[in-house]
Amino acid sequence: MREFAVKKMTDEDKPRSEAIRSALPDRGWLRRIPKIDLHVHLDGSLRPRLIWDILERNGGNPFSSLLELEKRLRVSDEVADLAGYLRIFDFVLAYLQQPDDIERAAFELAEDSSAEKIRYLEVRFSPILHLQAAPVAEIVAGALRGLKKAEETFPIRAALILSCIREKNPESSLEVVRSALHFREEGVVGIDLAGNETEFPGYPHRAAFDRAAEQGLNITIHAGEARGAASIREALEILHARRVGHGLSLTDDPALLERFVKESIPLEVCLTTNVHTKSVKSFSEHPLKFFLAGGLKVTLNTDDRLMSGITLTDEFFRAQSYLGLGKNDIGLMLRNAAEAAFLPEDEKRLFQADFLEELDPYLPIPEGTDGDRR
Numbered sequence: 001m002r003e004f005a006v007k008k009m010t011d012e013d014k015p016r017s018e019a020i021r022s023a024l025p026d027r028g029w030l031r032r033i034p035k036i037d038l039h040v041h042l043d044g045s046l047r048p049r050l051i052w053d054i055l056e057r058n059g060g061n062p063f064s065s066l067l068e069l070e071k072r073l074r075v076s077d078e079v080a081d082l083a084g085y086l087r088i089f090d091f092v093l094a095y096l097q098q099p100d101d102i103e104r105a106a107f108e109l110a111e112d113s114s115a116e117k118i119r120y121l122e123v124r125f126s127p128i129l130h131l132q133a134a135p136v137a138e139i140v141a142g143a144l145r146g147l148k149k150a151e152e153t154f155p156i157r158a159a160l161i162l163s164c165i166r167e168k169n170p171e172s173s174l175e176v177v178r179s180a181l182h183f184r185e186e187g188v189v190g191i192d193l194a195g196n197e198t199e200f201p202g203y204p205h206r207a208a209f210d211r212a213a214e215q216g217l218n219i220t221i222h223a224g225e226a227r228g229a230a231s232i233r234e235a236l237e238i239l240h241a242r243r244v245g246h247g248l249s250l251t252d253d254p255a256l257l258e259r260f261v262k263e264s265i266p267l268e269v270c271l272t273t274n275v276h277t278k279s280v281k282s283f284s285e286h287p288l289k290f291f292l293a294g295g296l297k298v299t300l301n302t303d304d305r306l307m308s309g310i311t312l313t314d315e316f317f318r319a320q321s322y323l324g325l326g327k328n329d330i331g332l333m334l335r336n337a338a339e340a341a342f343l344p345e346d347e348k349r350l351f352q353a354d355f356l357e358e359l360d361p362y363l364p365i366p367e368g369t370d371g372d373r374r
C-alpha cells in the first residue's frame with residue numbers, strides 16, 4: 001500500500017530549502033554585504049550635481065533643472081551600440097577638466113561606493129582626456145587626492161587605474177604608462193585600454209603595454225565587448241592583460257575560454273552596461289551565468305553608474321533577478337574580486353583577510369561542509 005502522508009522535512013532536505021531561499025532576489029541582503037568594484041569609470045560615474053555646478057560656475061547653464069541635465073547624461077533607447085554610448089561621455093569630458101573637479105568626482109564616487117558597503121574600489125579614468133586646464137601629472141594627482149581623502153573619511157580602500165584610449169595616438173598611451181609609473185607608490189595600481197573597440201584594435205598601442213609589462217604594472221584591457229574573441233586574444237597575447245574587461249565574445253571561442261579557466265584569468269563583467277551598449281540583447285541572455293558555471297573567475301562591476309543609472313547593489317540584484325544567481329554565486333564573485341584586486345601582494349592579503357571575515361557570515365552554509373564555510 002502506498003503512503004500518502006505529508007512528508008516531514010528531514011535534515012537531507014535542508015540544504016535544498018537553503019538553496020531555494022538563497023536563490024531569491026534579496027535587495028536588503030545585497031545592501032548589507034560588503035562589496036568590491038574593480039571596473040568603474042570616473043567620468044562615467046560622477047554625480048550630475050558636479051556637472052551642474054561646473055555649468056553654473058562657467059555661466060550659461062543651458063539646463064532648467066538638475067533632472068533635465070541628468071536625463072542628458074543617462075543612456076537612452078536611441079543608443080545603438082558602444083560607440084553611441086561613449087558619445088555621452090563627450091558631454092561630461094567637455095566640462096570635467098579642472099584638477100579640483102576631478103578630485104571632487106573621485107571623492108564623491110568613493111563616498112557613493114562606501115555608502116553601499118563597497119570596501120575596495122578600483123576607479124579608472126584616462127588623464128589624456130582631461131588636458132584642457134592642466135598637464136597629466138596634475139590631473140592624476142587630483143584624482144588621487146580625492147580617493148585619499150575618501151579613504152580617510154569612509155571605511156573604503158580606493159585605488160586608481162589609468163586608461164589608454166584605443167582611438168588616441170599611441171604616443172599618448174606611452175604618456176599614460178609613464179604617469180602610472182610615476183604615481184605607482186601613491187595609489188595607481190595599473191593601466192587599462194578603453195574606448196571604441198569596434199573600430200580601433202589594440203595592437204598600435206603595444207609599445208606602451210610592453211613597457212608597462214616590463215615594469216611590472218598591472219594590466220587590464222576592455223576586450224570582447226564590441227568585437228569578437230580575436231580582440232580578447234590580442235589583449236592577452238599582445239597587450240599582456242592580466243584581467244579582461246567584459247570578455248563577452250569568449251562564448252565564441254571554447255579554446256580561449258578553457259585558457260581563462262586554466263590560468264584563472266579574472267573577468268570584469270558589467271551586466272547592465274552590456275545591455276545598454278547593446279553588446280547583449282537582454283539581461284536574461286547575458287553569458288554571466290554560463291561563465292560562472294564554466295568555472296571562470298568572474299567578478300561583477302558597475303562600469304558607469306551615471307550613464308547607466310546604477311549601483312553595484314542594482315547590478316547584483318539584476319544578476320539575481322534575471323539570471324537566478326544565488327547568494328553563494330554572489331559570494332564567489334566577491335571572493336574572486338578580492339583575489340583579482342591589483343593591490344600590491346602584501347596589502348592584498350591583508351585586505352582579503354579582513355574582507356572575507358566580514359563577508360563570510362552573510363553567506364549561506366554550503367552543502368556538506370558541517371557549517372564550516374571556508
Ligand SMILES: [Zn+2]
Nearest residue numbers: 041222245303
Ligand atoms: Zn569599462
